[in-house]
Amino acid sequence: MTRPLIEDRSFLRHFWHPVCTRQELEAAHPSGRGPMAVTLLGEKLVVANLGGKIVAMQDRCAHRFAALSKGSVDGDKLRCNYHGWRYDAGGRAVHIPACPEQPIPRKAVATAYECEVRYDLVWVRLDSSWQCTEIPYFSEWEQPGMRNVVVPSYVWNTASERRWENFTDLSHFAFVHPGTLYDPAYDRPPIPAVDRVDGEMRFAIEPPPEMLENLPQNCPIGSFTYRCAMPYSINLVIRLYRDDTTFTLWTTSSPIDETHCRNFLIIARAEKDDDPDHQHIAFQKLVLQEDQPIIESQWPAEISMEEVSLVTDKVSNQYRKWLRELSIAAAQGKDAFVKALHTSVTDSASLPTV
Numbered sequence: 001m002t003r004p005l006i007e008d009r010s011f012l013r014h015f016w017h018p019v020c021t022r023q024e025l026e027a028a029h030p031s032g033r034g035p036m037a038v039t040l041l042g043e044k045l046v047v048a049n050l051g052g053k054i055v056a057m058q059d060r061c062a063h064r065f066a067a068l069s070k071g072s073v074d075g076d077k078l079r080c081n082y083h084g085w086r087y088d089a090g091g092r093a094v095h096i097p098a099c100p101e102q103p104i105p106r107k108a109v110a111t112a113y114e115c116e117v118r119y120d121l122v123w124v125r126l127d128s129s130w131q132c133t134e135i136p137y138f139s140e141w142e143q144p145g146m147r148n149v150v151v152p153s154y155v156w157n158t159a160s161e162r163r164w165e166n167f168t169d170l171s172h173f174a175f176v177h178p179g180t181l182y183d184p185a186y187d188r189p190p191i192p193a194v195d196r197v198d199g200e201m202r203f204a205i206e207p208p209p210e211m212l213e214n215l216p217q218n219c220p221i222g223s224f225t226y227r228c229a230m231p232y233s234i235n236l237v238i239r240l241y242r243d244d245t246t247f248t249l250w251t252t253s254s255p256i257d258e259t260h261c262r263n264f265l266i267i268a269r270a271e272k273d274d275d276p277d278h279q280h281i282a283f284q285k286l287v288l289q290e291d292q293p294i295i296e297s298q299w300p301a302e303i304s305m306e307e308v309s310l311v312t313d314k315v316s317n318q319y320r321k322w323l324r325e326l327s328i329a330a331a332q333g334k335d336a337f338v339k340a341l342h343t344s345v346t347d348s349a350s351l352p353t354v
């Protein structure tokens with residue numbers, strides 16, 4: 001028997017999470033406007049473009065509970081395809097074909113959630129009662145001279161925490177990615193200073209530049225700077241050893257439920273001649289294929305109290321500690337949650353400078 005490290009996951013509803021890429025929404029239906037079914041934190045949602053406004057609401061018609069994602073977009077309304085009720089962008093039923101003269105029942109509503117498009121991704125916040133979280137930071141979006149590629153999202157059979165930890169795990173490179181991302185001779189990981197700043201975990205590492213000789217041309221090796229907006233985003237800026245340009249991997253793991261996550265990846269790099277996108281996408285895919293079977297083998301899918309931690313697991317240890325604090329603080333109320341999220345803890349200031 002294992003005990004989950006995070007018992008109460010309701011705090012996650014206060015954060016913004018991506019649910020699909022803009023392109024995925026456009027491809028979901030021949031209209032280019034959806035509707036599209038997605039799941040976030042166990043809630044079934046429908047996303048649609050209603051008259052130019054992208055909206056997210058509960059994927060259930062108030063009438064006889066048919067899925068609205070089986071319906072269709074009609075101008076700026078979403079129509080249920082069972083009996084034709086039409087909903088506006090706020091989730092209110094505004095037309096009931098069976099009895100148009102009757103007043104519309106007050107409860108004829110599909111709960112609408114806050115929804116925004118940023119970085120070509122559709123973001124949803126399920127609980128807006130505290131208004132105390134932002135869409136995560138991405139350093140390179142719309143920066144001049146940078147090229148961004150939004151990769152199609154992908155689902156892994158694991159919790160978002162495990163996906164996040166895998167992406168920031170400094171000990172696994174030599175074992176899971178020998179010759180792809182890392183030289184297996186360097187199997188002793190660095191232990192960085194880990195700061196909490198304004199809702200982000202920040203740390204940096206400098207892999208040995210000598211590794212460059214034994215790694216493929218596409219491998220983005222350089223000095224790594226991580227800014228990780230809690231709970232599931234990572235903005236990894238790599239200053240490439242090869243040519244001193246910037247290469248950024250931005251990723252967010254979106255919790256479908258406790259044991260599945262949908263993952264978003266944007267590759268950003270300095271514009272160069274003769275540097276096609278597909279090479280970078282293929283390289284990242286290869287790395288993902290190396291990680292996925294190991295990460296999906298971790299069981300249970302949720303992170304657990306009984307796992308044995310080492311000092312070299314510092315990033316993951318700090319992450320788990322913060323997640324737990326956020327979960328507990330949220331149960332105490334908004335003030336405690338805001339304090340737990342935004343109080344800075346600067347580990348780097350307390351370390352001796354060398």
Ligand code: FES
Nearest residue numbers: 061063064080083
């Ligand atoms: S179930 Fe949607 S209109 Fe009847």
Ligand SMILES: [Fe+2]
Nearest residue numbers: 166176177291
């Ligand atoms: Fe990996």
